[in-house]
Amino acid sequence: MKEIKIGLLGLGNIGTGTYKVLEMNRDQIEASVGTKVNIVKILEKYIDRERDIDVPREKFVAKAEDIFDDPEIDIVIELLGGVEPAASLIEQALRSGKHVVTANKAAVAANYHRLMDAAKEGGVQLRFEASVGGGIPVLTALTGCLQANKFTRVLGIVNGTTNYILDKMTTEGLSYDEVLKDAQEKGFAEADPTADVEGIDAANKLSILMALMFDHYVHPDDIPRKGITEITPEDIEEARGNKTLIKLIAYAEKFEDGSIKYEVRPMYIKETHPLGGVHKEYNAVFVEGNAVGNLMFYGPGAGPLPTGSAVMGDVMELAKTML
């Protein structure tokens, strides 16, 4: 029986979640793809970090080349996060002829063409379903089932931290600072929440959505954005009086003349709109296509197991092309 051998870059939260998804569903995963599937080498600085999985010590390697130069490895999973060195490692893996699966929105959004070109030149695939919406299968749906559409619009709640904060401000009447502190204590917000609350993370995801939906790449730094730090309980109260909710929205629209408008900013969403039902740290992507009309994908936009679900889904799709 053939074996799909995987090299993993990064065994932090998401890497551990991915490892765990493979362990807990191995029987079904291997039966479905018809091969054994194993993470055989892992590049990770903090080998002895506490984890709730049991990883044989001999899997850890000292440098990325131990993975890229191993002819037995078919797929590289990149879960280091951040733009660099992740983007350069993804590129190196692709140019070494390895398929790459990543959840890294920052690296993909900042280097879209560079990485797609590297995949083409390496004759391999770069898959990044987990980079937008975490476990929600949105990217593959847009480029698969929905590919007969011309897309006209996307409205995405694509950052769980900011949705959690705004939802809590709305339901409990608290201030931004109070909720942020609570979110940080509960692990829903980082110690430095800038990338989330200033809309940087959402801009990364919008950049990827636009590239796939409109075949139009915009660097995330060039996406106008406004975060949620200035929103007051009074703003939220006023919105509620108009039967709306304030949500941080990654928005892009393509008009009939071909022009595209895009931005990340807080918007008023009607309570009865499907996006109005997206509470707590959940994500949702609402899209409009000229054939299908309005659709929404809803689910957990982050977290080790949901993200691991999307990563392993990409791995299985690749495995099925290798038989």
Next chain:
Amino acid sequence: MKEIKIGLLGLGNIGTGTYKVLEMNRDQIEASVGTKVNIVKILEKYIDRERDIDVPREKFVAKAEDIFDDPEIDIVIELLGGVEPAASLIEQALRSGKHVVTANKAAVAANYHRLMDAAKEGGVQLRFEASVGGGIPVLTALTGCLQANKFTRVLGIVNGTTNYILDKMTTEGLSYDEVLKDAQEKGFAEADPTADVEGIDAANKLSILMALMFDHYVHPDDIPRKGITEITPEDIEEARGNKTLIKLIAYAEKFEDGSIKYEVRPMYIKETHPLGGVHKEYNAVFVEGNAVGNLMFYGPGAGPLPTGSAVMGDVMELAKTML
């Protein structure tokens, strides 16, 4: 440039919608798959029916064999509806070595193994994304991006007619009979609404969902079901008092001991549950996987263009395997 040639069975509402999706997005569809894509032969009894598309008369053929025996035809799209003769024609097409795309839930649900076996023996694919949830990309997501999960539960609002009726009873306080009459006048309900209001259509879709999610096929006739005809305004008022809504739900759950419970019946759904925000004739499928957690897919569950979007998505996926 290679050309993908398609034979179409049925040019009713859905067939016309599918033809229209190809016409209106042909530039993008052909650029994406890298070949020309044409519906070259059509089997349809009512050639002169009024349609808002222009179909060259010479495309119409007299019998299915004119399509199945044509070595130039790669893909057959079946949009006749109903179990027979549709199922037998699908089987015949598959055994002739043609890939088949269908939106026909009744034919697929009643003949699941027979048709899957025929596809295997013909060395071809049977795709039926449009059969559940119309334009919503749910089946391919379950078997693609989400395939690393063991699924535990599905709750589907998979019939637009009944959701329209229940939603209207809820928002306007009308009786079942009053709303049914209105829905029939507006074209949201058939003259004979039995298959919808008795849950037969929903049972067909649940049968397909269970086969894909749990690898467990149950004939739709063996799915316990209760329709919506006995629901009174008082029932709905009582539900609202408890902050719930009555929805017709296609439900299946797999328990830890491996047993599966399944039924179609009206259920109380909390107003704040994502399914509580599914109004009018919209559909939504809420699923639970052991890695991803809770997800929901929302969108138009029927209609010529949304269904045509899903059918053409399947056609494009097939076309990409033929290059």
